[in-house]
Amino acid sequence: MNLKKMIPLVYGQFLNVIALFFPNLAGNKALNIFAKVRKGKLHSNQLSKLLQEGLGEKIECNGHSIQSYRWKGTGPSVLLLHGWESNSNRWRNLITVLKEKEYDIHAIDAPAHGLSSGEYHFLPNYAAAFHQILKKHEISHLIGHSMGGMACMYEFYHHEHPSVKNIITMGSPCDFSLVVSDFQSILKFNNRVMKALDKVVHLNVGYHINEFSSAQFCEKIPQNGYLFHDEKDLQIPISQSQKLHEYWKTSELITFSGFGHSLHQKEVIKKIVALLDQTKS
Structure with a gap:
């Protein structure tokens, strides 16, 4: 061994x-x-050109200094929430497409990830951080990958955000x-x-x-949900999104094959943008 x-x-x-x-x-x-977060941290001299362009204010929350990003556009606002041991750079392909279509794009690095402070990540602290973004801006769409999607469910169970029309989870755990x-x-x-x-x-x-389950949290969520999941996801099995879909009556399960847990491929991005464009005002 x-x-x-x-x-x-x-x-x-x-x-x-x-x-x-x-x-x-x-x-x-x-x-x-x-x-304990062991991957996903960034240093200011490591930022891609895209992240440098969107670099925003630091948000103070529960003892953490949270890095926010914004790529301003004239269209509806979208908030992007990455998953465990990742950072906002994971959205680079989607951000590039959304910028071209003039969406107003927001993102944050979760506590202990990216440029945000801390060594440990607790989901309620993540929710508390992007809660401030939701209160400050008229966000129309939320997209959360993996634990970012579960954090969405937790936040919307505890607080109402009527400006949000759609929540997209990607390879997210339910339980x-x-x-x-x-x-x-x-x-x-x-x-x-x-x-x-x-x-x-x-x-x-x-x-x-x-007890900590999105199947419980979704009971208080009136928004439309779109649950993206790969059929052969080896990290979070598709049964997790299937279970959430069963409980979340206003949700739709959208499956892929061969894209794995990351779900950053062109076909996935095309589907996300199509869903957002349906409700674009």
Whole structure:
């Protein structure tokens, strides 16, 4: 077994031992390991020309300094939300097309991603950050990739945003429990640690792990939803979007094949733009 595969197992055994004597400490340690962002950071001297053009103000939110971007246009406003261990540069292909069509484009780097501050990423903090964009600007469309899509669902469950017409999720999880279960399978920590982790999550977020689900959040969301998912997504199975579609009565499931989890190909972008153009005023 190579070192890269051994390190998570060492963490898992470490948590198992701590949980025998200090379960609360084990829960907090597990959460920190889970939430630690290891990829997706940017430095100001690494920015592409596109990101430099859109570089906007810093938003102060829950102890984080959040980097925002804007490419001004005369058309409807679109807010782009990237996923885990990514940054706003993941939208470069879509931004280029939307700029040509004069959309007013907004994006942010999530906490601990891109040019935003922090080391740890918690979904409610992400939602709190783009909540400020939604309150300041008349956003018409939201597009969230992976965890960015789940953050959309969380935000719209807790706050109404009547200016928003459409929400597009791309390869997004429906159940937080799926993500945490994958985390457990990688580290191979025991259920004593999982119980402690669940307690810490509930204390910090107000939900138990199995309660944190877009299937619940969508009950209060009147907007149209378009759930993009690749049939062979190896990171987040398509069953997650299928489940959300079942519960979200104003949603449409849109599937692709062979594009993987990223969904940044020309065919996907063409479909996104077509949906936005349908409601362009």
